[in-house]
Amino acid sequence: MVEEGSIVKRTIDSLKKRLEENGNIIQIQGEEGYLSRVKCTFNPPASAEEIKNFENQRGLILPNDYKEFLKISNGCRLFDDVEYGGEIELYSLDQIIELNDHYDEFEGCYDIAYIYQDNIVINSKHLSEKKKNYLFWKGHIDQFEEAIPLEMNFELWFDRFIISSGTKFWSWSIYTAENYYKLS
Template sequence: MQTIDSLKKRLHQNKLVVQREDGYVEEEIINFYPSASERELKKLPDYTPKELISFLKQHNGADLFVHPENGGGTHLFSIDEILEYKKTWECPDFFIPIGTGLDGIWIVCQCDKDTGKNSMWIGEFLNYEDEFEKLSMDYTIWLERFIIAQGSSFWEWLR
């Protein structure tokens, strides 16, 4: 993924100077984990988006935009965590947990097995029945915009 490669080039000892809302500027930590093995990748459901598989082949999880003292940030799941949270969060078929974000938000990808398309869902303690935030973008666009927005919840900016 070009976006991730570009981000990694900007890092200095796994840190990046980030500017957030209200003028907050801080050096934040970004960690990408080693790649997943083919054996691990075979554990994923057959409807897993190819873009997510591509990410996991490169990095089996990541911690993005973590404050060095206050923590927080966004955690993108490893394959084992995806499988664990799929059960814990009681994800219906064709939903794959991607990670957790600021204030404990859940980040989930809904997959369409027939078309191969996917869409992102963001919310607190999703129950897949009530109204919560379905974003009109797929995993690749969400991840690219998230990195461009330097870890901010960009989907909330127009509310």
């Protein structure tokens, strides 16, 4: 049986190992056959006290698997192209406070990541209702009520995101052989 939060640690450990074995730069294959040389930058971990203070001050619930991520890395940048940079950032606790400060109208939701014009959102109301699938995605300029359920928790999303080398796998089902060439 897999323990909640253990996938996060194994996923980060494996990614860091791949990076270390390759001079902190790895080559990934992206969509449509593109190859990129990328790097990842992990922030120092958040302490248990910082996590608890965040929850108390913000009145938000952090899921256990996400807390495990924060204890390893209080935010990170993933798959930044070594020449062109990137747009994948999982926010630190301070960034979550700063970037979500104006979202009082949809209480209980907060952005935790920015990925190529999308935000990954935790709905803490779902957590308080003991729902396991609390992660959502929305366009960067969309409101929280427009967020779409991902039907997963943080660590499943994170694991799949790393496996897909930073690709927005949650949108793959939108593209079919009939519409791909018109939409892309």
